Amino acid sequence: MPAPKLDLKFRLFLRVVALAGLCFAAAAAYVLFETDRSARARADWIAEVVAKDLALQQGQSHWIKGAPNQFPDLQRVAAAIMAPGLCIAYRAQSGEILQRLCSGAAPDDTGAPQFFADLYQRLFDAGRESARPVSFGKEAHGEAVASIDRQSLIGQSWRETSRLAVIMAVALAGLCVLVYAALADALRPTRAIRAGLERLAAGDLSARLPPFDLAELSAVGNVFNHLAGSLETTLAERQALTQRLIVVQDEERQHLARELHDEFGQAICAVAASAGQTARQECPALIAECQSIARTAAHMMDALRGALLRLRPPDVDELGLAASLEGLVAGWNARCSGRTQFSIELSGEFDALSRDFAASLYRVAQEAITNAAKHAQASRVTLRLGMQEAAGPDQRAHIEIDVDDDGKAAADPTVRFGMGLLGMRERITALGGGLSMDTSRPRGLVLRARIPVPPAATPACETRYAA
Ligand SMILES: Nc1ncnc2c1ncn2[C@@H]1O[C@H](COP(=O)(O)OP(=O)(O)OP(=O)(O)O)[C@@H](O)[C@H]1O
Numbered sequence: 001m002p003a004p005k006l007d008l009k010f011r012l013f014l015r016v017v018a019l020a021g022l023c024f025a026a027a028a029a030y031v032l033f034e035t036d037r038s039a040r041a042r043a044d045w046i047a048e049v050v051a052k053d054l055a056l057q058q059g060q061s062h063w064i065k066g067a068p069n070q071f072p073d074l075q076r077v078a079a080a081i082m083a084p085g086l087c088i089a090y091r092a093q094s095g096e097i098l099q100r101l102c103s104g105a106a107p108d109d110t111g112a113p114q115f116f117a118d119l120y121q122r123l124f125d126a127g128r129e130s131a132r133p134v135s136f137g138k139e140a141h142g143e144a145v146a147s148i149d150r151q152s153l154i155g156q157s158w159r160e161t162s163r164l165a166v167i168m169a170v171a172l173a174g175l176c177v178l179v180y181a182a183l184a185d186a187l188r189p190t191r192a193i194r195a196g197l198e199r200l201a202a203g204d205l206s207a208r209l210p211p212f213d214l215a216e217l218s219a220v221g222n223v224f225n226h227l228a229g230s231l232e233t234t235l236a237e238r239q240a241l242t243q244r245l246i247v248v249q250d251e252e253r254q255h256l257a258r259e260l261h262d263e264f265g266q267a268i269c270a271v272a273a274s275a276g277q278t279a280r281q282e283c284p285a286l287i288a289e290c291q292s293i294a295r296t297a298a299h300m301m302d303a304l305r306g307a308l309l310r311l312r313p314p315d316v317d318e319l320g321l322a323a324s325l326e327g328l329v330a331g332w333n334a335r336c337s338g339r340t341q342f343s344i345e346l347s348g349e350f351d352a353l354s355r356d357f358a359a360s361l362y363r364v365a366q367e368a369i370t371n372a373a374k375h376a377q378a379s380r381v382t383l384r385l386g387m388q389e390a391a392g393p394d395q396r397a398h399i400e401i402d403v404d405d406d407g408k409a410a411a412d413p414t415v416r417f418g419m420g421l422l423g424m425r426e427r428i429t430a431l432g433g434g435l436s437m438d439t440s441r442p443r444g445l446v447l448r449a450r451i452p453v454p455p456a457a458t459p460a461c462e463t464r465y466a467a
């Protein structure tokens with residue numbers, strides 16, 4: 001299954017969101033580590049201060065006579081260092097806590113959700129103690145202990161992280177809007193490129209792109225215009241060449257037909273006539289043999305007439321296109337003697353068409369009907385010829401030729417293009433039209449040609465074709 005297509009703007013938008021998410025995760029991790037590091041440093045510093053104060057108290061009780069012996073007195077140092085969530089204590093050599101002072105957590109620092117508290121605890125072991133020895137002279141007298149309350153530390157980290165999340169969310173939303181708007185603006189010309197490509201694909205080779213501000217799109221536009229220009233020129237040259245080839249081919253066929261008719265046809269008639277005549281006059285015994293020669297000659301004459309008809313269609317200029325096609329269909333009905341029923345449906349007026357154009361239409365219909373007769377094994381073949389008038393003043397009228405049979409057709413007949421279809425397609429393309437073959441019905445094939453009627457042929461044109 002093909003992957004769903006994502007709009008470029010949306011794809012980049014998703015990438016920006018993913019990148020911002022990563023940045024947020026990195027920043028949040030940094031904040032958490034930094035909070036833990038500074039909490040630990042603070043606990044170390046407080047333990048240090050408490051240890052020094054306790055050492056001082058030891059000194060005072062030792063050196064100053066009459067000094068009150070209230071060791072350890074944590075209240076003395078507490079006034080200067082106590083903060084919410086902080087605990088200080090004095091632990092004797094035996095490990096027993098002799099005095100401890102704690103202040104409760106600040107109300108702001110108690111609202112962290114459980115998942116965050118668990119994560120923080122797993123990562124940093126919150127609430128760990130910092131201890132510093134209390135020494136007087138060379139002797140150690142227990143140790144000063146400081147710790148920051150676990151809940152208070154987690155609450156503080158949560159507060160910092162959620163503040164960061166809010167700032168990141170606002171920044172991300174702003175960034176996304178900016179990126180989306182900038183991309184939409186930068187990619188607006190791609191719509192013009194797409195429309196141009198669609199026009200080209202639909203056969204409109206006059207499609208050109210306007211200049212673009214972006215260097216990359218401007219380069220694409222230049223290449224597009226160059227390509228469309230050279231395609232237009234090449235196709236125009238090819239069309240002119242094909243038209244010329246078709247004219248030459250038709251002239252050659254006419255010439256061949258004339259030669260066959262005038263030379264070969266006359267000779268066959270002469271052979272048949274003179275053989276009979278000579279036998280009757282000089283050798284009556286050969287009359288039967290000569291009659292057989294005359295029959296063979298008549299048969300050859302029939303075959304020659306068929307070939308002449310294929311080489312040179314009835315002069316559509318004289319008979320008219322409609323009558324010529326009716327004759328073609330009648331000929332196939334006679335040849336297939338009921339196996340296949342050929343019919344013709346005409347709609348519109350074809351008398352005003354130029355001779356060359358009408359001859360081309362005849363050739364297209366002729367090849368399509370011949371193909372249906374040769375390949376389709378159909379019981380019915382219908383030829384439809386219609387004139388579609390121009391829809392507007394700057395539009396051209398079109399001729400539509402449909403040859404529709406109910407025979408056997410391959411799913412894609414174009415895979416076996418022979419000379420007939422190739423010639424038909426070239427002829428139609430040279431006239432600026434299009435050819436399609438439809439095999440979507442359960443049986444048979446519909447061949448469809450749509451050809452624009454050329455503007456009235458000028459005398460110069462007629463002369464060129466006639467030459
Ligand atoms: N009406 C049709 N029904 C079924 N198959 C068709 C029909 N028209 C064309 N075809 C298929 O398309 C192929 C190509 O046709 P095309 O006219 O180009 O060549 P051809 O008829 O075989 O030979 P040529 O026209 O050169 O004498 C045919 O061989 C045939 O298989």
Ligand SMILES: [Mg+2]
Binds near residue numbers: 370371
């Ligand atoms: Mg053919």
